[in-house]
Amino acid sequence: MAVKVLILEDNPVARGFLCRVVRESFSDVSSITEAGDLEAVRRLLGHSAGQRAPVTADPFQLILVDLELPDGSGLELLSELSAYPATRIVTTLYSDDEHLFPALQHGADGYLLKEDRFEVLVEELQKIVRGQPPLSPAIARRLLTHFRSGDGQPMGNHHAAPAAPAAPAVPMDHERLTPRESEVLTYLSKGFTIKEIASLMGIKWFTVNDHIKSIYKKLNVSSRAEAAVLASKQGLV
Incomplete structure (x- = not known):
């Protein structure tokens, strides 16, 4: 079965651009469904606000999510997709910590900046096939800087409480x-x-x-x- 893609983006021009990026990135895309707001996506997926999206017999495999939407935030949809078997990628103009880290905490599998060149976005999406997280170069650098800082907090948040010690890894069974x-x-x-x-x-x-x-x-x-x-x-x- 070929890959089904869902794009949540309120700007028609940006939607068209992302459609071209997806088709250039993958050779086995069967369909691309477009939606301009959260309500439309929820109708497509068959759930209501605050509920988990149900898993159907023919689910989407790739979902691109904009963060700023006319009827809410893309973070809401990421939470509702917590049990949905799709790769969830944020596509946004925001590269700051206030948008990046909440998106990752809500379950985003990647974070791409729509302002990147077409070729860069194609290359980043293709990383999915190689088992690598699709991250815009600026976002990858930001994450690297964050984790190298060693304070366990997003950059710029110097007053937050120290992070709790990491839990021991669960032995493999x-x-x-x-x-x-x-x-x-x-x-x-x-x-x-x-x-x-x-x-x-x-x-x-x-x-x-x-x-x-x-x-x-x-x-x-x-x-x-x-x-x-x-x-x-x-x-x-």
Whole structure:
């Protein structure tokens, strides 16, 4: 099944631009559905404000979300998509901490700036296939600076309370993984890209991406490297 895409953007010109970016980024896009406000998206997904979006038999695999909308904030939709099996990417003009960090905390899988060049946005979206988070270069630099600061707080927030010590990692229990997830983890640990794994397993790359997100959540890891280390310790690779 080819990839279904949903774009939430109130500006018609920006919607058209993002449609072109998506079609240039992926060769297997079956459809792109456009919406200009939260109410329209909720009708499409079949839920009301404040409720979780239900998972249907033919869900969207990629959802682009603008933050500033005529009837609310894109953060509301990100929260409502918490259990929805799609890659959720914020597309916005805002590169400040006040927009970036709440978006990531509400479940965004990537953060792209609409002001970036067409070629840059295409390259960043294509990172999904390689298992990398799509982040505009300016956003990647901001995140790197933030985490290098070592204060556990967004830049500029120097009066906030110190972050609590990180919880210990949950030991890997591969019995919790499905057979498909274990197979994906094995390929990941051996260095295969998402597209290569999809070819080896005979499934779509977006399906592989969903498996990876599930693996990360179950094993309490946030990167391919962490997952590979745990898999090696458990003798899966």
